[in-house]
Amino acid sequence: MSHGDGDHERYAHYVQKDKIMASAVDGTPVVALCGKVWVPGRDPKKYPVCPLCKEIYESMGDSGGGKDKDGGKK
Numbered sequence: 001m002s003h004g005d006g007d008h009e010r011y012a013h014y015v016q017k018d019k020i021m022a023s024a025v026d027g028t029p030v031v032a033l034c035g036k037v038w039v040p041g042r043d044p045k046k047y048p049v050c051p052l053c054k055e056i057y058e059s060m061g062d063s064g065g066g067k068d069k070d071g072g073k074k
Contacts, residue, residue: 012044014053033057 013032020040023030029037034052 010047011050011053012047013050014057015040 013034013036015030015032019030022028023040027039029039031037032050032053033056034050036050
């Protein structure tokens, strides 16, 4: 699990949409599919998708609904 270091900082990550909304309201950290923990704060569209998050998301198939790309605080 990463806590704000290394390659995770260069990517946008997949996180449950409801967790992103809760974080926006109360500032609590979120956990990406890859395990990165952070408080979202940057525009995810400015970063490429985390390869590990993408791989995990795609392996979930149709049951992967409810996830969204979020760049968070890098």
